[in-house]
Each structure stands twice: as C-alpha cells, then as structure tokens.
Amino acid sequence: xxxxxxxxxxxxxxQEAGRECLTxxxxxxxxxxxxxxDDYCRNVYNNQLKAVxxxxxxxxxxxxxxxxxxxxxxxxxxxxVTRVSREKLLEKGFLFKYITHLYTTRKGATFFCCYDLRYLxxxxxxxxxxxxxxx
Ligand SMILES: [Zn+2]
Numbered sequence: 001x002x003x004x005x006x007x008x009x010x011x012x013x014x015q016e017a018g019r020e021c022l023t024x025x026x027x028x029x030x031x032x033x034x035x036x037x038d039d040y041c042r043n044v045y046n047n048q049l050k051a052v053x054x055x056x057x058x059x060x061x062x063x064x065x066x067x068x069x070x071x072x073x074x075x076x077x078x079x080x081v082t083r084v085s086r087e088k089l090l091e092k093g094f095l096f097k098y099i100t101h102l103y104t105t106r107k108g109a110t111f112f113c114c115y116d117l118r119y120l121x122x123x124x125x126x127x128x129x130x131x132x133x134x135x
Pocket of ligand 1: 024
C-alpha cells in the first residue's frame with residue numbers, strides 16, 4: 001500500500017483534474033472558475049449553444065405547424081366535428097408528441113390542442129377533431 005506524504009491543495013487538485021477550455025480543450029491557467037482560454041473561445045461556445053437552441057425551436061415550431069395544417073384540413077370548413085383514425089393521421093405525417101396545450105371540458109374530457117384545433121382520443125385508435133370553441 002502506498003501512502004502519500006501530504007494532502008493536495010485545492011489548486012493542485014485542479015491542476016491534476018486538468019481543467020480544459022470548453023471550446024478548444026487547451027489546459028487553462030489562472031483562476032479556477034475559468035472555463036475558456038479567451039473571449040474568442042467563449043463566443044464560439046455560446047454561439048454553438050444558441051445555434052442548437054435555435055435549431056430545436058425551429059424543428060418543434062415546424063412540427064406544430066404541420067400538425068395544425070393536418071388537423072385543419074381534416075376538420076374541414078365550418079363547425080363539423082370530424083372522426084379520424086390514428087392511421088390516417090400518421091399517414092399524413094402527424095406527430096403525436098407535439099401539442100401546444102391541453103383543454104379539459106367541464107365534463108372532464110381532456111383534448112390535446114394544436115393552436116385552435118383540438119383532438120380527443122376515442123376508442124380503437126380513433127380521434128375526434130374539433131375546432132376551438134365549437135365543442
Ligand atoms: Zn480555448
């Protein structure tokens with residue numbers, strides 16, 4: 001068994017851990033809370049984060065827009081309540097994981113909403129599609 005002569009100081013432990021710039025990976029010197037070697041590396045890192053967020057938001061917005069178009073088309077014009085199968089929705093590219101909000105009626109039925117359109121799961125993979133304010 002090997003026993004060390006003394007405990008390491010915090011600074012020495014940091015050095016041992018090899019703190020690296022989050023962008024370029026260079027070993028950092030100086031203050032222990034430093035994350036980047038310079039402003040350039042900090043900017044590159046922050047811009048990459050923003051780009052990822054922007055990409056994610058754009059994809060979700062796109063999916064919601066598409067879901068809305070599909071429901072809009074299926075709901076038809078006027079105040080008709082439409083029944084549609086899950087298969088039909090999937091065929092059109094509907095993505096069930098994206099909704100804008102939930103709406104619960106006084107009778108306790110919870111609709112999944114996509115902007116101004118709503119749908120309610122029925123039995124056997126059928127859905128009721130309704131325009132907002134018309135149920
Ligand atoms: Zn760097």
